[in-house]
Amino acid sequence: MSDELSQSPDAAGADRSWEERNPDIEREITIDEFQPKGTLTLTLIYFAIVVLMWIFMYFVEFAGNAPSIID
Amino acid sequence: MHIHKFEQFWIKLSYGLIAFFIATVIYGFVAMDLKVIGDSGTIDPQNLQDTPFGNPGVREIIKNGETEYEVYVQTIQFSFVPGTAQPIEVPANHRVTFYITSPDVLHGFDVVGTNLNTMTIPGQISKFTTIFPEAREYGIVCNEYCGPAHHVMEGKINVVPESEFDKSTLVE
Numbered sequence: 001m002s003d004e005l006s007q008s009p010d011a012a013g014a015d016r017s018w019e020e021r022n023p024d025i026e027r028e029i030t031i032d033e034f035q036p037k038g039t040l041t042l043t044l045i046y047f048a049i050v051v052l053m054w055i056f057m058y059f060v061e062f063a064g065n066a067p068s069i070i071d
Numbered sequence: 072m073h074i075h076k077f078e079q080f081w082i083k084l085s086y087g088l089i090a091f092f093i094a095t096v097i098y099g100f101v102a103m104d105l106k107v108i109g110d111s112g113t114i115d116p117q118n119l120q121d122t123p124f125g126n127p128g129v130r131e132i133i134k135n136g137e138t139e140y141e142v143y144v145q146t147i148q149f150s151f152v153p154g155t156a157q158p159i160e161v162p163a164n165h166r167v168t169f170y171i172t173s174p175d176v177l178h179g180f181d182v183v184g185t186n187l188n189t190m191t192i193p194g195q196i197s198k199f200t201t202i203f204p205e206a207r208e209y210g211i212v213c214n215e216y217c218g219p220a221h222h223v224m225e226g227k228i229n230v231v232p233e234s235e236f237d238k239s240t241l242v243e
Contacts, residue, residue, distance in 0.1 A: 031075050043081050050088065058095055062105075068186040069106045071168070071200035 108189045111198035116174045119145065124172055127152050128242035129161060139166040143242075146171060146178035146191040148218050154211050154226025161203065161228065162236040168200040179214035182228060190215055203230040 018028060074082075099105040119125055123143045130141045140161050145152045153159050161167045171180050173191040180197065181188040189197040203209075213224035231237075 031073065034075070036077060040077050040080075043084075047081075047084055047088065051091065054092065054095070058099065062186065063099055063103055065184070065186045067182075067201045067203050069108065069199045069201055070104075070166075071106065 105186075106199075108197055108199055111170075111196045113194055114172055114196050116172065116193040119172070119174050123170070126242050129153075129159060129240065130243075131238065131241050134166075137166070139168065142167060142169045144169060144171045144180065144191075146173045146180060146213065146217075146224075148175055149213070149220040149224040151180070151211055151213075151224070151226035154228070155224075158208070158227035158229040159211075160237065160240055161230055162233040163203050163206045163230050164233065166200055166202055168198065171197040176217050177215050178217045178224070179212070181212050181214040183210040183212055185209065188214070203228075206230050206232045206235075 114122060124145055127143045127145050132139050132141055142159055142161065144154060144159070150156065171189065171191045172195065173193045175193065177193070178191045180191050187199065187201055189199060191197050207230055209228040209230065211226040211228060213221055217224065
């Protein structure tokens with residue numbers, strides 16, 4: 001990060017715009033325009049792994065481990 | 072507070088995951104009839120000799136016109152009585168009810184590779200019923216740390232075909 005970017009807004013002068021203070025950043029977007037699709041994909045993959053591991057552990061390793069307690 | 076829609080999505084997903092876990096457990100206990108050890112009564116661990124645990128072993132009983140078996144086991148540092156010195160012998164395809172207690176310290180009674188697994192607690196009777204579907208040998212291990220020789224505390228359950236079951240080993 002350049003010296004200019006690492007400066008606090010106060011030090012850079014409050015009268016300058018955000019773009020002037022951060023010339024390397026081309027466009028500012030709102031939070032809803034930010035679309036972290038990679039993070040979403042990773043989250044879904046982790047979610048699928050947890051669900052599959054749970055199904056395996058519960059239904060195969062636990063419930064399928066006969067003989068079981070019947071009473 | 073504004074929350075990004077992706078975050079809203081995976082927060083909902085997380086709640087859904089918790090609901091899914093709880094639903095599978097409820098399904099197991101309601102639809103699949105899974106059971107775990109419950110409260111089965113108390114006993115004076117100092118005076119087991121006056122109870123069926125004083126003469127531990129396999130007993131034959133008739134219940135609802137069917138032959139069933141009861142197995143009384145003491146877990147002591149560092150063996151199962153019976154189980155370690157001589158295997159517990161029961162026939163296949165009969166209801167077998169285990170009653171297990173401990174006169175000394177906390178032990179475990181885990182039939183290896185099965186869902187049969189209970190703590191054995193001084194002053195408590197652990198009771199569970201099962202049916203062994205096939206004739207084979209099962210190992211028993213203590214799975215609660217019970218002292219310096221805990222790691223060698225093990226035993227055997229010999230499940231034999233009904234035709235080979237030797238009733239002379241039963242206790243009165």
